[in-house]
Amino acid sequence: MEIIVIGGGISGLATGLTLVRAGQRVRLWARELSPHTTSDVAAALWYPYLVQPEAKVKAWGRVAYDQFQADLADPARGVIWQPGFLEAVPHRLADDELPAWRTEVTNFRRADPAELPAGFADGYCFDAPVIDMSIYLPYLLATFQAEGGVIEGERTIRDFAEAFAVAPVVVNCAGLGARELAQDAAVYAVRGQVVRIRPTGFRRALSADNGSLGLVYVIPRIHDIVLGGISTERDEHRAIVPEQTTSILARCQQFAPALGPISSQDILNVACGLRPARTGGVRVAYERVAPDRHLLHNYGHGGAGVTLSWGCAAEIARMVQQIAA
Numbered sequence: 001m002e003i004i005v006i007g008g009g010i011s012g013l014a015t016g017l018t019l020v021r022a023g024q025r026v027r028l029w030a031r032e033l034s035p036h037t038t039s040d041v042a043a044a045l046w047y048p049y050l051v052q053p054e055a056k057v058k059a060w061g062r063v064a065y066d067q068f069q070a071d072l073a074d075p076a077r078g079v080i081w082q083p084g085f086l087e088a089v090p091h092r093l094a095d096d097e098l099p100a101w102r103t104e105v106t107n108f109r110r111a112d113p114a115e116l117p118a119g120f121a122d123g124y125c126f127d128a129p130v131i132d133m134s135i136y137l138p139y140l141l142a143t144f145q146a147e148g149g150v151i152e153g154e155r156t157i158r159d160f161a162e163a164f165a166v167a168p169v170v171v172n173c174a175g176l177g178a179r180e181l182a183q184d185a186a187v188y189a190v191r192g193q194v195v196r197i198r199p200t201g202f203r204r205a206l207s208a209d210n211g212s213l214g215l216v217y218v219i220p221r222i223h224d225i226v227l228g229g230i231s232t233e234r235d236e237h238r239a240i241v242p243e244q245t246t247s248i249l250a251r252c253q254q255f256a257p258a259l260g261p262i263s264s265q266d267i268l269n270v271a272c273g274l275r276p277a278r279t280g281g282v283r284v285a286y287e288r289v290a291p292d293r294h295l296l297h298n299y300g301h302g303g304a305g306v307t308l309s310w311g312c313a314a315e316i317a318r319m320v321q322q323i324a325a
């Protein structure tokens with residue numbers, strides 16, 4: 001079947017590649033490609049942050065967790081394993097506050113009090129994949145094309161009819177762009193900013209939210225360490241805010257003193273991105289807009305688009321299979 005996938009971030013690429021591997025003829029149309037998408041800004045840790053619905057997140061997240069574990073076999077994909085990633089929490093966690101997805105990851109455990117940063121009362125640890133998107137997205141683009149997919153970049157769609165003019169199946173993976181394209185007022189931006197620094201020898205990934213430091217995370221990767229974070233709802237300011245860079249550095253050093261001193265020479269770059277959040281959660285859905293026009297949606301992943309990518313893609317592929325049947 002001829003399929004147009006709209007969007008060249010992690011959702012579009014994972015979906016496009018999954019469909020190609022299912023034997024479909026796929027063309028991917030995108031206004032921007034890597035390194036210019038929100039997906040390029042992601043830290044990117046496997047972690048279901050700022051995303052719903054819980055039961056689906058658990059199932060989708062598991063598929064992606066397994067895929068990233070398989071990706072480890074090929075170092076050229078940019079995936080590494082963080083044994084014992086730590087999420088610190090300011091208060092004592094009740095058992096029913098532990099995440100539902102804990103059954104899907106390896107070595108989930110409560111944090112030992114001795115490993116908690118100052119000011120935190122509790123936390124949990126698990127083995128987490130970390131994906132360097134500056135390596136992973138180019139790998140996906142190349143693999144998609146090598147396996148028969150066609151990329152048509154720098155192409156802005158204003159109406160799905162443009163895509164239906166050339167294919168009977170269209171998959172909307174437009175991230176924040178889905179707000180206009182699908183006329184979905186539930187979609188909104190959650191702005192983030194990150195600072196990439198040179199490796200300092202600090203190796204443990206850790207994060208926290210809701211404590212006195214706000215959202216704060218330190219994610220060591222292959223060639224850098226990503227420091228965050230910022231999370232401001234309905235803020236679409238696309239320029240770097242220098243005060244936020246200063247705040248990120250100060251909060252990360254307080255959170256993880258073993259990072260050591262960070263000078264301006266250690267900073268590789270600063271980036272900001274708009275997380276494509278959605279009231280009501282991720283939308284993976286099918287619409288039959290005409291007898292011969294099938295529209296599928298895969299957007300609204302908030303702060304977890306990488307974490308859910310392969311799971312959502314697999315669900316889209318199952319829906320396409322049903323259309324074909």
Ligand SMILES: Cc1cc2nc3c(=O)[nH]c(=O)nc-3n(C[C@H](O)[C@H](O)[C@H](O)COP(=O)(O)OP(=O)(O)OC[C@H]3O[C@@H](n4cnc5c(N)ncnc54)[C@H](O)[C@@H]3O)c2cc1C
Nearest residue numbers: 007008009011031032039045157175177192273305306307
């Ligand atoms: C600072 C920050 C840190 C993050 N950290 C993590 C993390 O650690 N783990 C994690 O899982 N997630 C993380 N995220 C969230 C993650 O980046 C997003 O959920 C994910 O990138 C969404 O991917 P997407 O492909 O749906 O959207 P995008 O990456 O935004 O891609 C959308 C695509 O659609 C195209 N498009 C839009 N409108 C149109 C149109 N009209 N016509 C044609 N093309 C169009 C765009 O050009 C682009 O190609 C983070 C995000 C930020 C900002």
